[in-house]
Amino acid sequence: MRTINTKLATRIWIALVILWAIGRAVFVKELFGSHGVNGVVYLTVDLISSIPYAIYSARLVITFINHDFKSTYRNIFATAFFFYIPDLYILIAARRVPAGLYAILFVTITLFSAVAIGTIARDIRNKRKSAQSTPENPR
Secondary structure (H helix, E strand, O other): OOOOOHHHHHHHHHHHHHHHHHHHHHHHHHHHHHHOOOHHHHHHHHHHHHHHHHHHHHHHHHHHHOOOHHHHHHHHHHHHHHHHHHHHHHHHHOOOOOHHHHHHHHHHHHHHHHHHHHHHHHHHHHHHHHHHOOOOOOO
16 A cells, blocks of 8 residues: 655645635735735735634544534634635725625635535544544444
8 A cells, every 4th residue: 555745745735725825815816906905915814814724624523523512613613713714804805896796705605615514524524434444443
């Protein structure tokens, strides 16, 4: 079986996160730049919020698997908070935005929310499967 180089995988993931954030910032600047949203500020907010988002979403999966629902609820709140911070920046900074542009923003938020929820659900399923198939719990 082939092993994955953790350092390389981590670096690739960080690069992808940064590239994704830059792409989003360019998109946001194009759509909302003329309405008071600064693309560089958006990029900064996005990158800064992605670190705690990653931490809390990982904790959310772990606490859910461990049936620590009190912590799970706290992690759901923190994960959602950090996930939506860049979008909140747009809503706070934007001025005189046409309704159609807000509609695009809300559709995008909805789609990315669905992807994030699906990813967390998949991670929970994968962690459960791997926990059930450990040598202590052979299937």
